[in-house]
Amino acid sequence: MAKAVPGRMSAHIEGDFVVFLVGMRFNRPWHLRKAWLAFTAMPRMLRYLYQHPDQGLLGHTLAIGANGPVVIQYWRSVEQLEAFASSTAAPHHPAWRTWNKVIGYQSPDIGVWHESYQVKAGAYECLYGNMPRFGLAAAGEHVSAARKGETAAQRRGAAPA
Structure with missing residues (x-):
């Protein structure tokens, strides 16, 4: 495992x-x-x-x-x-x-x-909590969620509300 x-x-x-x-x-x-x-x-x-x-x-x-x-x-x-x-x-x-x-x-x-x-580039969001490298993170780069954003909207590149 x-x-x-x-x-x-x-x-x-x-x-x-x-x-x-x-x-x-x-x-x-x-x-x-x-x-x-x-x-x-x-x-x-x-x-x-x-x-x-x-x-x-x-x-x-x-x-x-x-x-x-x-x-x-x-x-x-x-x-x-x-x-x-x-x-x-x-x-x-x-x-x-x-x-x-x-x-x-x-x-x-x-x-x-x-x-x-x-x-489209950046038009996706994913979060893995206490998981091995999986899914999109296994196909691409596995990065800290903080690098992408703290909220789902931030991680998918949506404009702040």
């Missing part, structure tokens, strides 16, 4: 960035082969992206929710995210091809979803 950093911390990333959420839901978990194919695709993609930092992935966090696994990813730009997704040389392409062949949208066995958010 990662060691907690005592006190109030925040995160800093220079410039714009993208938050990409991607998840899946096992609608019919007894279809183990299909579930396994879908579940194991993401670790292969993440390994590739960490081995190729020029692709633009800054970091990720895995969460398991009531509807299934979710990967929260932080990317340098939407252009890099989309380039990775469409590249025939990257592992997303064969995973997507396999998805369409084995599962696709005609079968309700496994559900997939994603959302992406473009974040």
Whole structure:
């Protein structure tokens, strides 16, 4: 288990960035082969992206929710995210091809979803209290909350009231 950093911390990333959420839901978990194919695709993609930092992935966090696994990813730009997704040389392409062949949208066995958010420089806020380096702080710089501001509004760069 990662060691907690005592006190109030925040995160800093220079410039714009993208938050990409991607998840899946096992609608019919007894279809183990299909579930396994879908579940194991993401670790292969993440390994590739960490081995190729020029692709633009800054970091990720895995969460398991009531509807299934979710990967929260932080990317340098939407252009890099989309380039990775469409590249025939990257592992997303064969995973997507396999998805369409084995599962696709005609079968309700496994559900997939994603959302992406473009974040303008400084237009975000985060606070980590007595937490290890996590989330955006793991993808960027882990800084003292005092450096960013004492209130949420200050940390997201809002004008004082």
